[in-house]
Amino acid sequence: MSLHDQDDPALREAQEARLRKVWEPPKGLFLRWTDTNNNRVGVWYVLTAFGFMLFAGVLALIMRMQLAVPDNDFVDAGTFNQLFTLHGSVMMFLFAVPMSRRSRSSCCPSFWARATCRSRAFPPSDTGRS
Numbered sequence: 001m002s003l004h005d006q007d008d009p010a011l012r013e014a015q016e017a018r019l020r021k022v023w024e025p026p027k028g029l030f031l032r033w034t035d036t037n038n039n040r041v042g043v044w045y046v047l048t049a050f051g052f053m054l055f056a057g058v059l060a061l062i063m064r065m066q067l068a069v070p071d072n073d074f075v076d077a078g079t080f081n082q083l084f085t086l087h088g089s090v091m092m093f094l095f096a097v098p099m100s101r102r103s104r105s106s107c108c109p110s111f112w113a114r115a116t117c118r119s120r121a122f123p124p125s126d127t128g129r130s
Contacts, residue, residue, distance in 0.1 A: 045102045052094035059087040 006012065026035055035041065063083050066074045075083065 042102050045098045049095050049098040049102070052090050056087050056090040056095065059083050059090070063087065 025037060025040070033044070062075065063080065066072050066080055
């Protein structure tokens with residue numbers, strides 16, 4: 001194919017159609033989980049983090065119900081300690097860390113646009129490098 005062949009509008013349209021087909025996002029709910037678009041992955045980060053925040057909130061409500069009345073036997077001492085530990089771990093590692101990484105990548109979009117590519121689903125901050 002010579003350089004002048006690319007001036008043909010029909011050829012350009014066919015090439016554009018092939019490129020659009022290659023770059024279109026996956027279809028279906030399960031295939032969306034395999035998407036490599038950083039913005040969509042970021043939305044999954046946020047939704048998952050909020051789901052874990054709700055779970056930790058339920059744990060906090062159970063602990064507050066235990067502490068609402070003196071000598072309450074809603075949960076025993078061992079279960080309360082487990083709830084307390086699980087609540088703290090979920091809030092720190094499954095809510096705060098993903099949200100801070102997502103907010104960091106949304107604060108500097110021009111940097112992440114230069115530092116990422118299509119085949120890399122997560123921003124470079126997720127690779128252990130800061």
